Amino acid sequence: MISFEYSRSDNVADAVRQIAASPAARFVAGGTNLVDLMKMDVERPAKLIDISRLPLDKVEETPGGGLRIGALVRNSDLAYHPLVEQRFPVLSSAILAGASQQLRNMATTGGNLLQRTRCAYFYDIATPCNKREPGSGCSAIGGLNRMNAILGTSDACIAVHPSDMCVALAVLEAKVHVTGPRGERIIAFADFHRLPADTPQRDANLDADELVTSIELPPRGFATNYTYLKIRDRLSYAFALVSVAVGLELEGGVIKEARFALGGVAHKPWRNTRAEAALRDRAASEAGFAEAADLVLGEAKGFEHNMFKIELARRAIVRALSQAARGMPQSQSNKKIA
Amino acid sequence: MVSVQLTVNGQVRQLEIDPRQSLLDLLRETLDLTGTKKGCDQGQCGACTVLVDGRRVVSCLTLAVMKDGASITTIEGMAKEDGTLHPLQQAFIDHDAFQCGYCTPGQICSAAGLIAEGKAKTAAEIRELMSGNICRCGAYSNIVAAIQQAMGQS
Numbered sequence: 204m205i206s207f208e209y210s211r212s213d214n215v216a217d218a219v220r221q222i223a224a225s226p227a228a229r230f231v232a233g234g235t236n237l238v239d240l241m242k243m244d245v246e247r248p249a250k251l252i253d254i255s256r257l258p259l260d261k262v263e264e265t266p267g268g269g270l271r272i273g274a275l276v277r278n279s280d281l282a283y284h285p286l287v288e289q290r291f292p293v294l295s296s297a298i299l300a301g302a303s304q305q306l307r308n309m310a311t312t313g314g315n316l317l318q319r320t321r322c323a324y325f326y327d328i329a330t331p332c333n334k335r336e337p338g339s340g341c342s343a344i345g346g347l348n349r350m351n352a353i354l355g356t357s358d359a360c361i362a363v364h365p366s367d368m369c370v371a372l373a374v375l376e377a378k379v380h381v382t383g384p385r386g387e388r389i390i391a392f393a394d395f396h397r398l399p400a401d402t403p404q405r406d407a408n409l410d411a412d413e414l415v416t417s418i419e420l421p422p423r424g425f426a427t428n429y430t431y432l433k434i435r436d437r438l439s440y441a442f443a444l445v446s447v448a449v450g451l452e453l454e455g456g457v458i459k460e461a462r463f464a465l466g467g468v469a470h471k472p473w474r475n476t477r478a479e480a481a482l483r484d485r486a487a488s489e490a491g492f493a494e495a496a497d498l499v500l501g502e503a504k505g506f507e508h509n510m511f512k513i514e515l516a517r518r519a520i521v522r523a524l525s526q527a528a529r530g531m532p533q534s535q536s537n538k539k540i541a
Numbered sequence: 542m543v544s545v546q547l548t549v550n551g552q553v554r555q556l557e558i559d560p561r562q563s564l565l566d567l568l569r570e571t572l573d574l575t576g577t578k579k580g581c582d583q584g585q586c587g588a589c590t591v592l593v594d595g596r597r598v599v600s601c602l603t604l605a606v607m608k609d610g611a612s613i614t615t616i617e618g619m620a621k622e623d624g625t626l627h628p629l630q631q632a633f634i635d636h637d638a639f640q641c642g643y644c645t646p647g648q649i650c651s652a653a654g655l656i657a658e659g660k661a662k663t664a665a666e667i668r669e670l671m672s673g674n675i676c677r678c679g680a681y682s683n684i685v686a687a688i689q690q691a692m693g694q695s
Contacts, residue, residue, distance in 0.1 A: 209543060209560035209606055231607070238563075238602045239583055251560070253607050283660065303673020304658070305651065306584060308596045309603070439672035536669040 204241045208250040215382060215416060221252050222412045223384045230254045230414060232275055233310040236318040244328055245335055259416055268422035274313030274415045279304060281312060291420055293429040293448055294371040299535040300433045301367035303440050313415035316369060317407060320362035321442055333359045334403040349508040354469040360403030364396055364471050370448040371431060373464035373472035375420050383413035396471030425450030430526040432533045434519055443467030445516045447523035458482050468516055475499045487528035489521060496520035545609040550618030558605055565589045565600035568615060576616035576646045587674035590647040591615050597654025616646035628694045629653055632687035640678035648674050652688045
């Protein structure tokens with residue numbers, strides 16, 4: 204790990220001033236990803252600004268039944284928050300499907316959004332990687348790409364976004380509140396993360412001097428018909444090969460609102476609004492779910508070692524939509540697939 | 542160097558530390574508390590688990606400088622002063638919940654955090670919420686039994 208300067212900040216305005224004054228600085232809060240990357244020399248910040256003491260650690264109700272989650276709320280506190288469990292159980296479930304309890308006790312909501320890919324070549328500084336070193340090439344495209352993306356890839360990068368939590372936030376159409384030297388702004392969740400295109404070094408539409416302050420959940424929580432189904436190489440504590448978050452609203456067996464997003468398949472949580480629209484105003488049925496899955500995966504493109512993900516995703520979508528429609532969400536402790 | 546104050550196993554320590562130092566390295570190399578183990582040093586194995594302000598974390602990914610003012614409990618702080626073992630330590634012995642023992646301090650600190658959280662009731666829930674602690678000897682079934690015994694006593 205390179206030597207770095209360390210400072211603390213205890214209020215948002217000061218944190219923004221500090222980062223504006225030091226372009227090579229990075230914010231640190233939970234540190235679960237950044238410290239790891241610094242040990243590997245993937246991240247080499249000149250300065251760390253410790254924001255873990257900023258007053259952004261509350262979950263607050265908003266008018267109409269939504270929530271505003273402070274960026275520093277720990278993942279475990281969010282997953283077990285009574286209002287999240289009651290109104291937004293898909294979020295609670297997705298968080299508990301990710302990492303370990305030790306890491307969830309450390310990791311923050313804002314940091315979860317901004318974690319980097321776990322693509323092995325991004326971590327290995329001896330290999331080319333366009334995300335780590337723009338223009339150097341992508342080692343994954345012709346390399347060991349079993350964990351890599353099948354949707355939204357580019358010739359420059361086939362990395363996936365590793366978060367489980369963000370897949371649920373995509374379904375909930377969360378809003379990301381950020382602040383910076385140019386003021387505050389709100390970013391729709393679908394616009395927060397980017398596809399790699401020819402700038403894979405940029406994961407999110409967040410400027411280097413901006414700070415995520417909170418995540419807002421609109422009132423629609425899909426508390427009755429939801430699931431988070433995660434398929435991985437071992438039963439727990441592994442990144443997703445494919446995951447699916449679902450939120451449905453049903454009236455007498457007819458789907459009135461349908462949202463679903465995939466994790467482990469793209470550079471961002473993957474939603475396809477055309478596939479969601481195809482589910483609406485139809486009876487919940489496996490045939491209908493399969494049609495929706497085909498719409499999503501029609502544009503999928505596999506690589507040498509991850510072709511299996513296309514069929515796996517197809518089946519996972521159908522299974523997850525069935526779980527949600529039946530009101531039988533996947534348990535995150537009993538791993539028998541519901 | 543940065544000045545920090547930590548309470549480690551009940552003892553207040555005033556320290557001058559390099560911001561790069563992990564809590565794990567601080568415990569082992571500066572404070573000579575070598576019970577906490579370094580496994581992967583990347584947050585993937587759980588061997589370095591300690592309690593910070595009562596919550597289990599991996600000390601390898603914790604920058605010590607960020608924990609100024611915190612209270613740390615390591616495996617050395619689990620037994621009573623008179624030497625009576627913590628119920629988890631006794632349960633690990635009773636159930637033969639280790640072979641090589643390298644993961645054990647992390648397992649016990651993690652289990653202490655798990656019991657304090659109060660979220661695990663069934664064996665399946667214990668397994669899930671202990672999944673951040675890897676045991677390469679494969680003593681998992683005995684570890685679950687030991688935790689169940691300690692949970693029954695707390």
